[in-house]
Amino acid sequence: MVRTLEKLEYEMNNCFRCSHCKFVPWAVLESHRFSKICPSLARYKFHAYSGSGKIQMALGVHQERIKEWTDEMLKILYTCTNCGACHISCRTNNYLTDLNSIIYALKYSAVLSGAAPLPAHKEYTESIEKRNNPYNEAHENRFDWMPEEVKVNEKADVIYWTGCTSSYRRTEIARATVKVLNKIGVDFMVLGDDETCCGSPIYQTGQYNKAKEIARNVFKKIRKSGAKKILTSCAGCYGMFKTKYPAMLKEFSFEVVNLAEVLDEKIKRGELEFKNELLMKVTYHDPCHLGRGSEFMPEWKGEWKLTDPHIFEPVPERPVRMGLGGCYEAPRNVLKAIPGVELVEMERIKEYAWCCGAGGGAKAAFPDFAIWAAKERIIEAEATGAEILTSHCPFCSTNLKDAIAEVDSNIKFYDIAEIVLMTLTKEGE
Numbered sequence: 001m002v003r004t005l006e007k008l009e010y011e012m013n014n015c016f017r018c019s020h021c022k023f024v025p026w027a028v029l030e031s032h033r034f035s036k037i038c039p040s041l042a043r044y045k046f047h048a049y050s051g052s053g054k055i056q057m058a059l060g061v062h063q064e065r066i067k068e069w070t071d072e073m074l075k076i077l078y079t080c081t082n083c084g085a086c087h088i089s090c091r092t093n094n095y096l097t098d099l100n101s102i103i104y105a106l107k108y109s110a111v112l113s114g115a116a117p118l119p120a121h122k123e124y125t126e127s128i129e130k131r132n133n134p135y136n137e138a139h140e141n142r143f144d145w146m147p148e149e150v151k152v153n154e155k156a157d158v159i160y161w162t163g164c165t166s167s168y169r170r171t172e173i174a175r176a177t178v179k180v181l182n183k184i185g186v187d188f189m190v191l192g193d194d195e196t197c198c199g200s201p202i203y204q205t206g207q208y209n210k211a212k213e214i215a216r217n218v219f220k221k222i223r224k225s226g227a228k229k230i231l232t233s234c235a236g237c238y239g240m241f242k243t244k245y246p247a248m249l250k251e252f253s254f255e256v257v258n259l260a261e262v263l264d265e266k267i268k269r270g271e272l273e274f275k276n277e278l279l280m281k282v283t284y285h286d287p288c289h290l291g292r293g294s295e296f297m298p299e300w301k302g303e304w305k306l307t308d309p310h311i312f313e314p315v316p317e318r319p320v321r322m323g324l325g326g327c328y329e330a331p332r333n334v335l336k337a338i339p340g341v342e343l344v345e346m347e348r349i350k351e352y353a354w355c356c357g358a359g360g361g362a363k364a365a366f367p368d369f370a371i372w373a374a375k376e377r378i379i380e381a382e383a384t385g386a387e388i389l390t391s392h393c394p395f396c397s398t399n400l401k402d403a404i405a406e407v408d409s410n411i412k413f414y415d416i417a418e419i420v421l422m423t424l425t426k427e428g429e
């Protein structure tokens, strides 16, 4: 469960003010143009918007030097997409802070004080509570996208957890996913009326008590289904099931995979070979919650000890989240296995990937900012010479497609599921 600011005092006091959290680490930096790592700071160009700036704000709130949340503070906090990039850059220099936890705790603190969630977040939270999805859509229409010809099992070891965005907004991803599963011979079931929002949009805005309630209900429904494995097509759901649920519910122990991992596994075992050639130059965007956000960190139980005249250190040593445990290779392996596909990489990738700008409640409350961040990614993708931008998340897909339309870019976006479907079927149907 999320730690409160009170429990993060040492982590906050250990910020060196070195500003590594603002940039891609020097060891992997390729150009000045794509050197920035924090979308919020890059857009608003003021220290408070950076990871370190959030630490100063968090300390001020915790020590009650800041008595009231202002609109400016809330804007700073909620144009933070919880992308976690600052945390990874910080860790290359300083293992004593824990930016991820501090930012989540600051959002929690804003919620507990009554200053947050913001009106746009309240609106979708109410929709989730009443209709099980943030889009105010009818719950009973959740699986309307399911193609008639697709075989869905009554019972199976694998649940395909569609997620709200694939169910209502990016249905092309849901359709492609189930068609691919049928074609590669993976038996699956869906939860039907029992599938609800996984709680990610609520969790990411700091409403942890509500998110935990949702997690409990989802857990009961999945357990009742008898399935052993959860397969997602959404990075948000994946991150929740992989890291947040096990932290909130000790008994949650399902295997969690995404479609790219299933395909990669089959390719490695020699059970899947793509035959149809797709002549495409493709670049891949790492969704934050599939990458660095999906690295599980076990709870640390220890204490901070003064080991130097000025420095407190965690004893015993804490596990350190470096972002390396995320899902980076499976989507790339799948793309590389498709005949004719040339994968070209952007400069900021894997644990140092630039966020699309949509997460943390930013797309709902600050849509112009979210689009600005996505446009930056489109410029980076175009610089590779790729004609196709792909990713593995319906939420990234929405924001990146919106940005492509705004800048009238020639680059096309497809989810990996759609590209795989193209190579498995000559007509792409």
Ligand code: SF4
Pocket: 014, 015, 016, 017, 018, 019, 020, 021, 022, 051, 052, 055, 089, 090, 091, 093, 094, 097, 099
């Ligand atoms: S948060 Fe980390 S990287 Fe940023 S200024 Fe503090 S110590 Fe340096």
Ligand code: SF4
Pocket: 037, 038, 039, 040, 041, 049, 050, 051, 054, 079, 080, 081, 082, 083, 084, 085, 086, 087, 103, 355
């Ligand atoms: S989590 Fe992402 S958006 Fe938020 S401060 Fe860190 S780098 Fe910036």
